[in-house]
Amino acid sequence: MSTRSRLAAAIETYPSRVGRPLLRRALGLSSDHSRSRPESLVRVDLALSPLPTPLPNYELFLTIARRTVYFDLAYPEYKLELEYHGDQHRTDVRQWRSDVRRANDIGDEGWQTLQYTGDDLINLTAMRARVERRLRALGWNG
Structure with a gap:
């Protein structure tokens, strides 16, 4: 399980990651x-x-x-x-x-x-x- 802030940090930490667009979409749909x-x-x-x-x-x-x-x-x-x-x-x-x-x-x-x-x-x-x-x-x- 993760929080929005942890997901946002993961997106910023690994900017070239293949799944970044999917992570951004997941961030938009997530809720604490x-x-x-x-x-x-x-x-x-x-x-x-x-x-x-x-x-x-x-x-x-x-x-x-x-x-x-x-x-x-x-x-x-x-x-x-x-x-x-x-x-x-x-x-x-x-x-x-x-x-x-x-x-x-x-x-x-x-x-x-x-x-x-x-x-x-x-x-x-x-x-x-x-x-x-x-x-x-x-x-x-x-």
């Missing part, structure tokens, strides 16, 4: 705000598509629940959250209960949640189509 590989895969896929690029780890204060939540990926303009659920979200009872409460709290604020799992990462084309349908339903005209 991503917290997981699945989030990054979906975010980069969406960034390379005609769809808007979601914001990683978006912070939102929920006025009704009076607490702050962080969205894996968010489209604030459309009040759409993309949330990755690894297996611990279904096997840990406390995590599952917290997820249900969180989804209800977010819904109370007018946000929609599009949940995805590891199975969705197998077919990012289908995932992208689902995001596009949801964004269009929320007013995106792309």
